Amino acid sequence: MSELGAVILVVEDEPQMRKFIRASLTSHGYRVLEAERASEAVMMLTSHNPEMVLLDLGLPDGDGIDLTKQLREWSRVPIIVLSARGREDDKVAALDAGADDYLTKPFGVNELLARMRVALRHAQSRGADPSVQTFEFGELKIDLVRREVFRGEEELHLTPTEYKLLVLFAQNAGKVLTHRQILKEVWGPAYAAQTHYVRVHMAELRKKVEVDPSHPKLLVTEPGVGYRLRDRV
């Protein structure tokens, strides 16, 4: 595995959760650092410079969202937040604050590893990959140079907004994007509150991109949070 040896900081106050994550990650070749509280995490981050942070949002001594904000002031280390169902607002806040992805507890180890891989990949290719000219997700093919989109042999006719949306998802394949992030990227910062724009245009885009738009396989909804382009169809 290419990520072999990557150092992962696990910030989690629940010993059983830490034990499970440590066991799973070390068996997949990661090196694991552990922190129980936010203050400890900051120290570890400065002293060990890990390549990724798994952050539990419900820490006893501080807010995971605040920690994310603080961290983003000086570090671009990928952050995946872990949180329980029903705390969608917290997840959105953490993502908007700069976290890269989230996982809802309880989660399986495969899901965790997949998310980590996506985050690490994005971190490595960040900003330095102008050579990418095409994206392919299963049958879907996007040609950035010609601004053309194909499903199989069939060319899809997208409006400029739909194209912009699709490219944004392609560039962030596998990563969750919040409504706010999408609005900011596609429509500009002035429209950050108009979430129904995203919803309506996503519905249109799905009708063109998905094989069965009522049962999307590619552009999936993350309830209460945003959307994600699944890169393993």
Place this chain on the structure above:
Amino acid sequence: MSEPGDRPDPDALLRRMQEAEARAKRGKLKIFFGFAPGVGKTYRMLQVARDLVTDQHVDVVVGVVEDHKRVETARLVLGLDLLPRKKVQYRGHTLDEFDLDAALARKPQLLLVDELAHTNAAGSRHPKRWQDVEELLDAGIDVFTTMNVQHVESLNDVVAQISRIQVRETVPDSVLDRADAIELVDIAPEELLERLKEGKVYLPDQAKRAAAHFFQRGNLLALRELALRRTAQHVDEDVREYREEHGVAVTWPAGERILVCVGPAPSSGRLIRAAARMAAGLRCPWVASYVESTVARPMSETDRVQLEAHLRVAETLGATVTRLSGTSVSGALLEYARKHNVTRLIIGKPTHSRFRDRMRGSLLDEVVRGSGDIDVHVISGDSTSDAPPRGATPRGGRASGWQYVSAALLVAGTLALALGLRSVMDLPDLEMLFLLAVMVSAVWFGRGPSILAATLGVASYDFFFVPPFHTFSVEDRRYFLTFAMMFAVSFALSELAGRLRRQQRDAQAREERTAVLYALTRELASTDHPGRIAAIAAQHAADIFSAKAIVLGALADGEFRALGASPEGSQLDVKDIGVAKWSYEHDALAGLGTDTLPGAEALCSPLRAGQSRLGVLALVPRDKVELRADQRAFLDVLCRQVAVALERTRLSEEAKQSALRAKTEEMRSSLLSAVSHDLRTPLASITGAATSLRDDTNLGTETRGELVDSIVDQAERLERLVANLLDMTRLESGGIALRRDWVPLDEMVGSALTRLEARLGTRKVTVSIAPDVPLVSVDPVLFEQVFVNLLENAEKYTPAGTPIEIEARSDGDRVEIDVIDYGSGVPSGAEALVFDKFYRGPHVGVSGVGLGLPICKGIVEAHGGTIRAETRSSGGAAFHISIPRGGTPPSLAPPGGGS
């Protein structure tokens, strides 16, 4: 066996005990009683108080003491705890007043309050200081106070006769009677005159002129005697009480009872005081009675005010006040007197002419004649103003202009008719026609118009029909009789008709009240909501008393909450809230026109049913018009009705609460049994599988794989259950806040399908959402859960491989959604039950706790929608959801019409 007379009367004994108990809680009152200013009452009071401080370490506070700049007095005050005075602004002056609230808050053992008869500054809680003292005593504070004999209410007249000075500040005799001790402060009149000469007696400026007359030896001797007698009377009471307490038979003047007739005339005040003195002397109960004649003209407003004032005085002097009514005043009086064993009847000396008695009959004569064995005391009225105020217009008694005009027209009509019929009718018959016109005028229009009709009738009859024609002269004398007849008929009839009308009006007024009460009772019975009851009560009270009415409910912390008001939204002034509180705490009427805070704008009446105090009804009459006594009595009845209704709702609320508690208990136990079963089953599987994996080394790879799968499976099941329980709890606690957003329906359906990908497997789910289904305003996370639960439900209860359909269409401003499956349908009769918590269909081998559909229902209803289940005619179940679209979806055009 001893003689019955040797034993104390058990009733008296019981009363004694109750009184003693009440007295033990109540503070003790000691009055230092003098016969004139300057005898040294204040000095003596301070001396006694100081002795108590030094000898018995009693906590003594000086509430108010006037030292009138006399050094000896001021010296005695030194060293005693002084209560600060309250500054009251009154007509530009700052008055130092006794601070009742501070005294109540300080709550000393003994409080010194000088000058019991003092009148408080306007705006104080009580108009009189003795009322302040009453409240202090009620609060359990002992009070020392001072007063002079001329301030005793029942002696007021006597003192005025002796000294020719009318004292306005009086203290009811009942206060003296209830005093625990009266100490007479006495010096020889000579000595007092000496002190006066030396300038040692303080007199207010306005009294200085009068003082010359007041301080004469003869006067002082008379006053001293009065004071001594009054003190002795109190001692006498003490002796009597002692005797009664110890079963000593007393020569009780057998069953004496006095009745005094009261009217609006000022002389009535004198009658009342005389009756009070007589009753005190005979130690018997007395009644002040007013008889409202149903035939006499109604009283003017000023008279009524006067009468109410008299009745109030009688009440403060200890009388029972009754209002009688009847056609004959004497009859009503005597009937009441007989019924209540009255032995003496006090009545005023007539002040009108004998002629009037001849005409109308004399009340005095009638009473004396009919009195039988009742003694009748006739007492003279005040010589200065014996006539009741006149010039008052009887209400409704004066005819208006149109009535005169109508009467004249009626006569004119009659004249025309008579002229027309002249040829066919005889003269006497024509006369009857005019008589008829006069009668009709009398009955319809009253006295004035009927006299006009009579005059016009006589004139036209004379002019047109009595020879010589067309002149007013009369040849035949017998026509004069005709004219006299006409006038007599007009007088008699109009008088009779007037009486009838008045009686009718009174009956109407009574009927109206009864009707109002009936309507109120009926309306109150029709509702169980305290707010509604309060609103009904306020509305009726506002109508009846022409006032703003507010019903205040008392909260546990002693604050008030407006339950209802009329006109709606009316609020009580901050000042008046104080009145309401006082009324509530003391369970008595307070505010406008009462003894407590009479200057307030509101009149507050407590709402009390049995032992529970519920609140206060506050009335704010227009222009501060005080309520008449009959209105107050009615207010009392009304308040009782309202209180009973409120109490009823309180009790039924309590009953409901306990029923709810019982139901919650039941729910809790059914939840516990369901949850414990559903939690334990997966836990048991997980524990079993995990321990096998750990302990059993002989397991084959395949078995290990199965066990691990089962652990994962059961853990997922557990997670779903917990999630459902959490959702249900959140929905039920009402703690769910909808985060509405405009969402396309297909996004939520799609998201639900994605989430259930693994569970649905290869099952075919058809989604057909009509293109005209608009964006809906819902909470996307919650609403997705509805689809998830419905799909899960369908997956669980239908055979594997059968399709599921989701359809949606727009219907006006609602969106209709159907989730259809091809299973066995909903069990017949369970269409509503499936939405009940923990309801489980008769399926075997299906896991679940029966929360999925209740959660759907909770969410849909939170969105203002409905959900129902049915079995389709073609088999299979259908779940129909209908939700409001939630308004007009926002436009998709970027704001500002940008790119």
